[in-house]
Amino acid sequence: MAKMNMLQAINNALDLAMAKDDGVVCFGEDVGHFGGVFRATSKLQEKYGKARCFNTPLTEQGIAGFANGMAAQGMKPVAEIQFADYIFPAFDQIVNETAKFRYRSGNEFNVGGIVFRSPYGGGIAGGHYHSQSPEAYFAHTPGLKVVIPRDPYQAKGLLLAAIADPDPVIFFEPKKLYRASVGEVPEDYYEIELGKAEVTQQGTDITVLAWGAQMEIVQKAVEMAEKEGVSCEVIDLRSILPWDADTVAASVKKTGRLVINHEAPLTGGFAGEIAATMQKMCFLHLESPIERVCGLDTPYPLALEKEYVADHLKTYEAIMRSVNF
Structure with a gap:
């Protein structure tokens, strides 16, 4: 190593x-x-x-x-x-x-x-x-x-x-x-299978899903929610295409709730595809509407970057909205 x-x-x-x-x-x-x-x-x-x-x-x-x-x-x-x-x-x-x-x-x-x-x-x-x-x-x-x-x-x-x-x-x-x-x-050669999501943290109350740099963001939000007694399951999707619907669905069926976070704008973002698939696969298990925490539907702004981004505070609010629905 x-x-x-x-x-x-x-x-x-x-x-x-x-x-x-x-x-x-x-x-x-x-x-x-x-x-x-x-x-x-x-x-x-x-x-x-x-x-x-x-x-x-x-x-x-x-x-x-x-x-x-x-x-x-x-x-x-x-x-x-x-x-x-x-x-x-x-x-x-x-x-x-x-x-x-x-x-x-x-x-x-x-x-x-x-x-x-x-x-x-x-x-x-x-x-x-x-x-x-x-x-x-x-x-x-x-x-x-x-x-x-x-x-x-x-x-x-x-x-x-x-x-x-x-x-x-x-x-x-x-x-x-x-x-x-x-x-x-590891310094040696190794591969991680494509098309497979990873559950990075086990939980029972809500599933929080992200990928890339946003994983660090949602982890901060999860730590805030856990101080309020919310048990969060965290998933790194890793592969967007093909994406691991089965792993996500298994988690959502367990927790009954889902928050999806990504950097890209909300409209047409991949969170919409995930939400549509999960409401079909997990409809009878859902306890609240699926939440999407995403970038805004504007060009990425330089001066207002902090207001634009799907940060840990927006994610925390989405987690608590979903749990308290």
Whole structure:
């Protein structure tokens, strides 16, 4: 075991994956000698050469198209989109090509080896162009997997699983936690299964669900609620697509209540999909309406970031509303 922050865990995962498989290549804007804007790919070019870790032009559509081409030839490209806010120029390539390659060929060819890495979310005073959480856009697209880790241990294991996975994966990394989240991480290779949620805390009165950086937020809210005698079960969804409805439903049937928290705006956010599924699977077990604590339906504001975010106070209020319904 070694103490790592999330960036170090991601870098370690990429290092191990590249050592294990010569087909794994890393590329994106400034990822080569510079190590990327956050240094996630630091020293990989020195170790593996410019053919396997290299800079691209500033063109997200080109990065995604190039990744599709490499993956179609059997390579395993790990392409970095410098900020999740800038994944939208690549949206056509990812949604119409990456996601549909296998389907359109009748499984004769695919681009399943692709992983798109991208830092997402707020909390760093980045304003509206460096703070968005676009996971729900991609959750609407069959053929993709969407994964979001909460800490260094999860980041390494989930990223290694994503690189090894036979399907295209979009791997959103909570940049607020890059250096803030530190933990014990095995130095050896390990994978965490994609598509599986994790119950991080057992409870009996209410289920609180989140992912990524919001896990830290909801934990603060849960600690406040527990001082009021509320027993909270906490779940990290981890995979947005596919998502683990069975684990969530088992918890909600036990507690009878559900609060869902995410950074992205409320309308069209993935919490709506979860709430719809849970009311169908758990209808006769629900003791109160499902609560959603999300970002506001506005562009992500710089000056009013604290008012915008789905913080621990809003989450605590939702927990208590639900329990006292």
